[in-house]
Amino acid sequence: MEINKIIESGLMETYVMGIATEEEVQQVLSLKKEYPAFKEALELLEYDMEVLAQSMSIEPPASTLSKIEHEISEIQRRNQALQTTFEPEYRQEKSNGESRQEKYIQVESESNQMRVNKAWKWVFIAVFVLGKVFLACAIYFYLENRQAKEQIKELKIELKQKIR
Amino acid sequence: MFKAVSNNPSAESKDIRWFYDQYAPMLPGYINGIVQDHQKPEDHLVAILTSFVKDVVILQEKCRLNNWLQLRQYAQSKLTLFAAKDHQLKPHPSLNKGRLDLLDDLQKRIFCAIYYHGKSVSYLAAAIGCDESEIRNQLKLSIDKMRRTSGN
Numbered sequence: 001m002e003i004n005k006i007i008e009s010g011l012m013e014t015y016v017m018g019i020a021t022e023e024e025v026q027q028v029l030s031l032k033k034e035y036p037a038f039k040e041a042l043e044l045l046e047y048d049m050e051v052l053a054q055s056m057s058i059e060p061p062a063s064t065l066s067k068i069e070h071e072i073s074e075i076q077r078r079n080q081a082l083q084t085t086f087e088p089e090y091r092q093e094k095s096n097g098e099s100r101q102e103k104y105i106q107v108e109s110e111s112n113q114m115r116v117n118k119a120w121k122w123v124f125i126a127v128f129v130l131g132k133v134f135l136a137c138a139i140y141f142y143l144e145n146r147q148a149k150e151q152i153k154e155l156k157i158e159l160k161q162k163i164r
Numbered sequence: 165m166f167k168a169v170s171n172n173p174s175a176e177s178k179d180i181r182w183f184y185d186q187y188a189p190m191l192p193g194y195i196n197g198i199v200q201d202h203q204k205p206e207d208h209l210v211a212i213l214t215s216f217v218k219d220v221v222i223l224q225e226k227c228r229l230n231n232w233l234q235l236r237q238y239a240q241s242k243l244t245l246f247a248a249k250d251h252q253l254k255p256h257p258s259l260n261k262g263r264l265d266l267l268d269d270l271q272k273r274i275f276c277a278i279y280y281h282g283k284s285v286s287y288l289a290a291a292i293g294c295d296e297s298e299i300r301n302q303l304k305l306s307i308d309k310m311r312r313t314s315g316n
Contacts, residue, residue: 010304017278017303018237019285043230048311050190050232055263057189058196061206065184071214072180 006031007041015042016049180217187235188213194236197280198243212239240282263310271306274299 014020015028031038191212195205216238264272273292277283285303289296 008304010300013304013307014285014300016233018233018240018282019278045307045311046230046233049307050230052263052310053190053194053232053236056193056197058192058205060188060192060209064188064206064209065181067210068184068213068217069180071210072217075214075218 003031003035003037007038012038012042012045016045183217183231184213187232190232191235191239194239194280195243197276198240208239208243212242215242240280263313266309266313267306271302271309274302275306278303 011020011024011028014024020028028042032042033039188209192205192209195208195212199205199208212235216235219238264275267275270292274288277288277291283291285296285299288299292299
């Protein structure tokens with residue numbers, strides 16, 4: 001049969017040894033899908049390669065596992081620290097499509113402090129400066145107005161005196 | 165298992181231990197075939213297993229091989245510097261040979277060059293002085309010989 005010839009061709013061996021060309025890899029994958037016998041033979045070969053590696057195994061030193069666990073927990077600790085740093089930015093990006101109310105509900109429920117978007121800082125500064133400008137303008141125009149009124153009053157008195 | 169390793173902290177330690185028990189003894193044997201320095205295999209083992217567990221989710225999506233073959237290829241890629249050395253096409257003398265002793269000289273050279281050093285069929289054909297089909301044939305014969313001893 002055709003498939004038996006392919007199984008015997010050495011294609012599976014080059015594939016499991018990791019030296020198959022891209023074309024051969026694609027061929028193996030399509031044969032694996034198409035022919036259950038090929039799939040079974042390939043899985044058996046993969047298993048046998050594992051058994052072969054077991055026959056050449058060497059027991060690692062006893063401390064190796066704890067070293068690996070320590071390394072992995074270090075990596076995870078670093079990742080968690082990074083995640084914590086980037087979390088607010090991520091939340092901000094994520095909630096672009098969400099309403100502002102939704103964005104702050106959780107914060108209010110967790111503490112008495114309110115977290116405000118940094119962009120609001122400039123709005124507050126602008127409002128404060130504008131407030132000062134308006135106040136200055138109001139005082140200036142009030143004084144101007146009072147002075148104008150006094151001048152009118154004086155002019156009226158002068159005019160009355162001239163008429164007499 | 166791999167997704168559990170990366171996503172489920174409570175299952176993590178147990179899964180790493182399982183993975184270690186399954187594959188850790190196989191890996192030093194493999195590393196020993198590539199790295200000449202006897203002091204280094206443990207360092208390599210720790211580095212490879214750690215980064216494998218870390219990177220494996222990405223690999224899992226790309227790779228179509230079983231765990232051991234995936235790990236072996238990963239280790240080979242990590243040890244590229246050692247594997248890329250212009251070796252003499254001879255198995256390392258201190259290698260834990262196991263079933264390699266079943267192979268004749270040519271088969272042993274071909275199998276070790278591919279298995280440990282990832283040499284291509286075309287490279288070996290040029291280095292040994294025969295055609296590619298002969299290399300493929302010898303590779304298959306050597307794997308078949310070793311498989312037969314385990315009853316397959």
